Amino acid sequence: MASNQSKASRTLRRRKRNRKSLHSQIPCLDEEYIALGQWMKRNKFRQQRPFLSAATFKTTGRGLMTHHAIHAGNTIVSIPKHLLITPHTVLTSLQQHITKWDKQLSSQQAMSIFLIAERKKQKSSFWFPYINILPKTYNTPAFFSETELNLLPHNVKSRALTEISKVHTAYKLSANCVRDVWPELDFTLNDFLWAWYSVNTRSVFYKHEMCEEFVDDKNYIALAPFLDLLNHSYCANITASFNKKSNCYEIQTEDTYRKYDEVFISYGNHDNTHLLVEYGFVLPNNPNDVIEFSFESVLEVTVKMKLSHLKEKRSLLQTGEYDRKLCCCKDGLSWNLQVALRVLCMDWTELKNWKTVLQGGSISDSNEQLSKTMASTLIKTSLDRCRENLTKFLDLHCDTMTEHERLAYDYICIERTTLQSALVCVQS
Known part of the structure; x- marks a missing residue:
């Protein structure tokens, strides 16, 4: 009897811990997240333990939650190459248009045009389940009103305006290209800002051979569906690289997580000015802040x-x-x-x-x-x-x-x- 009571007591404590852990996050059961998972599964994305799923967290918003304990050395995400959006993906899709132009775009400009074109296709796009879960807007200063920009400290506002000017210049060149070789696409500045910051805030470093058709700016980037649901933490210790054996882009963690914890990656050792201008968020107690x-x-x-x-x-x-x-x-x-x-x-x-x-x-x-x-x-x-x-x-x-x-x-x-x-x- 005593043994049974002890076992029941342990079970009750475990359930209480699980309820406490789950209290801080709510699984994302929205139709678009379910569709994303189904689409990736149809296209040979397989999760081994640990299994991650989208969830909404009290402090960080949308992120990825683990359903199993994670140990140092575990691979937490493995995205097949054919599900990465790379400059080569873009070139394969847009080559008939881009190669007609007598100037060169950067990889990020080309990827931005690609996202705009695929979003306009809606459900007929292969990438629709992924594009459909991308934020509709971002919190980087490029989306601030003039009144909101004026609330920023002078040095941050100055840096933000420099970034905004750079993006507007990229838009003008991209719009000129599309007007000359693909006039039916027709996009606005707001369309371009959405696409540019979808790439800017969510892309991963992916070393590849640069496409001759694009500017050789050494900007090695790729979009990785599902992986980009992971949020940033300055203390996350991860290794990210393309695994030629598995033909997947993988992230390995050196951290440990309990069941139902949020799993994090690190965008780099950035201060809050960089995080605000480039990603649209700030972190209290950021050890990299200066x-x-x-x-x-x-x-x-x-x-x-x-x-x-x-x-x-x-x-x-x-x-x-x-x-x-x-x-x-x-x-x-x-x-x-x-x-x-x-x-x-x-x-x-x-x-x-x-x-x-x-x-x-x-x-x-x-x-x-x-x-x-x-x-x-x-x-x-x-x-x-x-x-x-x-x-x-x-x-x-x-x-x-x-x-x-x-x-x-x-x-x-x-x-x-x-x-x-x-x-x-x-x-x-």
């Missing part, structure tokens, strides 16, 4: 502090390229910023031995103290700018913010937290 300072903003602080011999100091730093990569993170200052501040705070006698700081040495106690003061002033100035940026949201209610407004707000809050941590480090 706050950049322009050399001009650093020099502005030296002027306020009335430091001398700035012309000579500026020349020294620029010659050694210590005027770049000036940033801080929650753990303190970058090496280049430490060097720059120490050099800028030297008196004329100390400046003769400025290279001492390159070996991590200290010039003098007074120089160290002045450098700390300058660093604190620089960070406090950025914190004031953060507070000023947050005032733009005073008239916006949390519950009624658009996704883009919320994204800009979250970015600034994360930036403020990083600066506050860096300030504590500097002053300690």
Whole structure:
């Protein structure tokens, strides 16, 4: 009897754990996700253990959930080559049009045109089950209104505008190509933005021979249906490559997961500015996150502090390229910023031995103290700018913010937290 009671107790505890685990995610039973699975199965996609399926998670939204425990070294996804959309796939489909043009498109432009053409075919397209589950829009700044763009910090907005300009240039060239050789396709800027960011946010690195018909920009990309449902985590440890033996694109994880956990991949060691501009999301507690300072903003602080011999100091730093990569993170200052501040705070006698700081040495106690003061002033100035940026949201209610407004707000809050941590480090 005692043995049976113990067994029943263990079963009850296990069920409670499973219910607790399942509470944070809901399986995606939408028709389009079921259709995607059926389509892939018809086309020789086979899942061995672990079995993954689409689910909606409380913190990350749509992702992939495992139905089995995963151990380090397991292959979590294996996509057959014929289900990858590569530049060669595109060329096979569009060659009759593209080769008529007297200029070259990039692989990403060609893949974007391909997606637009296949989406217009609707259910008659072989790729329809995949295209049908792609987001209808994205949260990258290219989709922001002018008002929403103005909510971003100046440096992020500047970088976003550069990216937007690049995409608009790509659109104009692509539209010219289609107008000349395939006028019946006829697509808008919004169509192109959707296709471009479908490729930009979801493609994987896939080494292949570059197509001679496209610009040789070394942009080795492919779209991998189902695999691209995996979300990013900065701590995910994976290996992704094409397996010639299985003729599949595979992802192997070095992490462990419990049954019903969300499974992650890593897009790379990116800070939140990159994640926002390129992918349309930000991550709190991102260990790769940094706050950049322009050399001009650093020099502005030296002027306020009335430091001398700035012309000579500026020349020294620029010659050694210590005027770049000036940033801080929650753990303190970058090496280049430490060097720059120490050099800028030297008196004329100390400046003769400025290279001492390159070996991590200290010039003098007074120089160290002045450098700390300058660093604190620089960070406090950025914190004031953060507070000023947050005032733009005073008239916006949390519950009624658009996704883009919320994204800009979250970015600034994360930036403020990083600066506050860096300030504590500097002053300690």
